[in-house]
Amino acid sequence: MADNSRDDLKNYVDRLFAGHKSAESRELKNEVLGNLEARLADYLEQGLVYEEALSKAKGSLDSVDDLLPDRKPVYINRFRLELLQSALLYLLIAWLATIPARILPTGIFVNTALALILLILGILFLLGSFRMKGESREAAAPLNSKRLHLFRKAAWLIWILYMALSAVLNTLKYFGSNLWFGRFPHVGGPYQFALIVLNYALPLLTLIIPLLFGKACALAEKHGKEE
Numbered sequence: 717m718a719d720n721s722r723d724d725l726k727n728y729v730d731r732l733f734a735g736h737k738s739a740e741s742r743e744l745k746n747e748v749l750g751n752l753e754a755r756l757a758d759y760l761e762q763g764l765v766y767e768e769a770l771s772k773a774k775g776s777l778d779s780v781d782d783l784l785p786d787r788k789p790v791y792i793n794r795f796r797l798e799l800l801q802s803a804l805l806y807l808l809i810a811w812l813a814t815i816p817a818r819i820l821p822t823g824i825f826v827n828t829a830l831a832l833i834l835l836i837l838g839i840l841f842l843l844g845s846f847r848m849k850g851e852s853r854e855a856a857a858p859l860n861s862k863r864l865h866l867f868r869k870a871a872w873l874i875w876i877l878y879m880a881l882s883a884v885l886n887t888l889k890y891f892g893s894n895l896w897f898g899r900f901p902h903v904g905g906p907y908q909f910a911l912i913v914l915n916y917a918l919p920l921l922t923l924i925i926p927l928l929f930g931k932a933c934a935l936a937e938k939h940g941k942e943e
Contacts, residue, residue, distance in 0.1 A: 725752050728774055752777065789941040792857040795932075797844045798939070802931045804841060806924045807834050814921070817914050826918060856941045864936060868929040875926045882919040886912070 729749045752773050759769035811830040817823025890912050 724770055725749060725756065725773070728752075732777070748777065788859060788861055788936070789856045790859045790936055791854065791939045791941055792859070793844070793848060793852050793855050795859070795935050795939045797841070797848060798935050799928065799932055800837060800841050800844060802935075803924070803928055804834065804837050806927060807837065810921050810924060814918075817918075820911060820914055822911075822918070823914055826921070830921075859936050861933070861936050864929070864933055868926065868933050871926040871929040875922060878922065879919055883916065886915050890915075 726749060729745060729752065732748070733745045755776060756769055756773040759772055760766065764772065807830055811827060811834055814823060814827040814830060818827050
């Protein structure tokens, strides 16, 4: 019976820790298994049958999210609402910055698309604000802060690479032949100049993405739930 109980609990704990392979997680996993085995033994000593004791031991711990060292509980609805507010602010700045670009077809498309996204996010923000009351405001959920910081670093790295690639491709597109033949770059009038500037500038709008990841990291700290 002892071997069976350990196997049953080990399989259960394995499922709880699925996807968590760090050294800290392995140490915590062993500790959790030991605690559940002790709890199961107590229930058996109290006279419960094995199946009932096992079910009660498992029911005492249905998640390890709050126990993992790389996760911390945050007031999740506050976190989401303020992150949405930051996204609205960044997009509003981007929309205002692209208004002069409406003199060109590409600029009209980008500015209109930003306006539509702003409208959708604005509605979501208002709905979230109305629901932010009582228990909803105090709702907490675990957030993997370590993974969030890794995503932020990856977002900045990808953005830098994207901007560099975009600059190279635009340079080749508009000045490639001049550079190839050693001629001074030539711009054929104000319209082409505006088009070139727009194509160099529009990729800067993607700066919103790494900024939001950085904001998410800051908000995770701000709205962390004190244990």
